[in-house]
Amino acid sequence: MVLRIRRTKKLALLIFTSLLFLIVLFRVYPQYSFSDHFETHRKDDPSGNVHCLSRVLQLGGYEKPGLTSGFYEPNRWKSFISYMTGGRKDVKTVSQSLSNLDLYQKCSKETHVDQDVPLLRRVESKLFPYVNFTALNNEESQDFWPVHTRFDGTTFRGRVLQFSSENNSFIGTSPIEFKVSEPFWENWLNSALQRNSKGLVMSVSDYLVADTIRLIRVLRLLNNSLPIEIVHKSDLHESSQQLLIASARESGSLNYPPQELWFLDVKDMLNDEYIAKFKRFSNKWLAITFSSFQIPIFLDSDTVPFVPLDTLYEMDEFKRTGTLFFKDRSFPTSKLSSLQVRVLKQIINNSLGISSDSKQGFEILKKNLNDEMATDAIESLILKKQKHYMDSGLLIFDKQKHFFCLPIAIMLQFSPIQEYFHGDKEWFWLSLFIFKKEFTFYPVEASNVGEVEELRTPESGKICSSQLSHTDMYGNLLWLNGGLSVCKKNCWDYDFRKHKDIAAEYKSVKELQKHYQSPVKLEAVIIPDVNKAPWLQQNECVMYSYCTHYKKGKYGKLIDFTDSQRRNYEKVVKLWNEVV
Known part of the structure; x- marks a missing residue:
């Protein structure tokens, strides 16, 4: 009798444990169910x-x-x-x-999805709710497609931009041939983009115009031949666009060529409820996703290149x-x-x-x-x-x-x-x-670029700057992030009031402002050994400034630029710092 009771208790405990396991399984992993393994295809859908x-x-x-x-x-x-x-x-x-x-x-x-296109669109509207599928499903309307506007004012909607594979010049457009029975993203990739097309893409709104003008100037100095596309959500005013066009097209010469500049307004592609959610960093996704090029090079507006960007494709x-x-x-x-x-x-x-x-x-x-x-x-x-x-x-x-x-x-x-x-x-x-x-x-680590400040001996030193630089295998600058002034933030008043060490070094807010707005000096880079001498964050430039150290034979790598490199880099610095 006692043995039977013990067996009953063990069996009850086993059943309870099994049920508890199944409950936990379904609560933690609801995407898995037994029915998934046993369901058969619908008879009316082979x-x-x-x-x-x-x-x-x-x-x-x-x-x-x-x-x-x-x-x-x-x-x-x-x-x-x-x-x-x-x-x-x-x-x-x-x-x-x-x-x-x-x-x-x-x-x-x-x-194939021909059997139930409405189901396909319903699925896509749930998975990608930021896309304006309501406008897309209106076959008689072109309102869904983004608006392309060229520097000369020519406007296209529902068209694919075409560029020459030889010199990247604009050669015309072709219609977007959207196939309603195919998935949206596959459609977009195959029907809205020129195959193998290349170009530069930026996400720009009104408050980024000044930096973008500086970037375009540098691209012209580097004889950029790639088309440039600026993506926005109707948050780039017409007057801002005219300023950008002027920076890209005026005073053209053989040594300072005009740029093939385009604006892409993607507002109508977005669900109204989600437009405001794409802000700051997240605008990059719109720019890269909906840009007109199959192989875009994306640039932040405060990025500064030092080599022709088409060479990066190689x-x-x-x-x-x-x-x-x-x-x-x-x-x-x-x-x-x-x-x-x-x-x-x-x-x-x-x-x-x-x-x-x-x-x-x-x-x-x-x-x-x-x-x-x-x-x-x-x-x-x-x-x-x-x-x-x-x-x-x-x-x-x-x-x-x-x-x-x-x-x-x-x-x-x-x-x-x-x-x-x-x-x-x-x-x-x-x-x-x-x-x-x-x-x-x-494979090259990020570096700090600027003036070298010697420490106790000529064998050791540091660079402090707000720029993050990237060099090639041989120490040549490829590009940097953070603009080419000492500090691109309008934060001199805040820093002067907030930090006693900064106020002690500069006599007034005006003097600090002058320092922050002055051009950087590109003399060398330090690639730090972060395990021995890590990046050190400074109070200057609302803590966007960092110092890196090196000690010869001990830690860090110092790369001094040659006189030729310094002259070339100085041209870029001078142009970037001209009045906008």
Whole structure:
């Protein structure tokens, strides 16, 4: 009798434990269900596509009463507002969204959607709610398509810009041939862009006009031949556009050629409820995604190039992977929290199908990368907890190879884990990594550029500046981030009042202003050894100024520019600092 009671108790405990396990499983991973494994295709849809797309709606919870699409809802889609990181909740939310996007991509690639176009559009409107599908579905209207405006005032809508493959000159347009039965992003890539087209892309609004004018001047000095496209959301006033056109076209000469300048207004492509959500860093996604070029080079307005930018297309890193990314300052002290690393690692594991308790998990991650620089990026994230890895002031992105990673990155930018990083930067390479796409970084570390201040001996010194520089293998400047004045921020009054050390060095606010607005002197770069002498943040320029140190034979690498280099760089500095 006692034995029978013990067996009954054990059986009851086993049943209770099993039920508890199933409840936890479904609460943590609601995207998985037994029905997914046993459902058959609908008899009226031999291709299985209607069923496949319906699963996106069902698994995402979009079709269930009382449920919404989470952070994708307009009133919850908060940009640059801190979320309370919920650990397991964040894993669940982001993994679910990635799973939905992955399933959508597989459905749209593997089957035909002619049977139920309304279902396709309904799925897309849930997954990409920022796109104005209402206007797109009106077949008689051209209102959805972006507006291209050339420097001469010529305007096109619903047309594909065409450029010569020989000299990048504008040669005309062709109609966008949108196929209503095909997925939207595939349509956009194949019908709205000229194949293999290249050009420079910037995201500009009124308050960035002055820096953009300076950048255009430098591009002319470098004899840029690539077309330039400035992307906006109707937030670039006509008067601002005229100033930009003047900087690109006036006083042309053989040594200072006029530029092929275009403006692209994407406002009508966006759902009204989401337009305001794209601000500051997140405007980059609109610029790169909807730009007219298949292989754009994206530039921040305060980026300054020192080489013709078309030469970057010839770099091995880009030819091999279809991307060219550059490193950020490395801050050993700027760390992700242990919770944030666990969340990111779990999201990555879920997306790549790696068990969270697999001891070989990280080795599998590295094998998937198959690139030394890409491996270094993920090691810095997962093992070293590094918060900063990529400088996105300039990058190249081949949309033909990697396009779908852009809506993935947009989702991550606006997800509950968006606060883990600063702005847009890390989502570029992480979106590629999560979807098993090739990417790499230029192998030279970021550097500090400016005047060298000797310390105790000629064998040691430092550079302090607000510029982040990037050099090639031989120490030549490729480009820098942060403009070419000592401090491009209008912060002299704040710094003078806030910091006693700055007030002690400068007699007045006016004297500090004069210093901040003065041109930089490009004499050398220091590539720091961050393990021995890391980047040190300074009070100047609202703490946008950093110092790097070197000691010959001990730590850091000092590269003095030659007289020829200094003269060439001085031309760029002088031009950038001319009155706008």
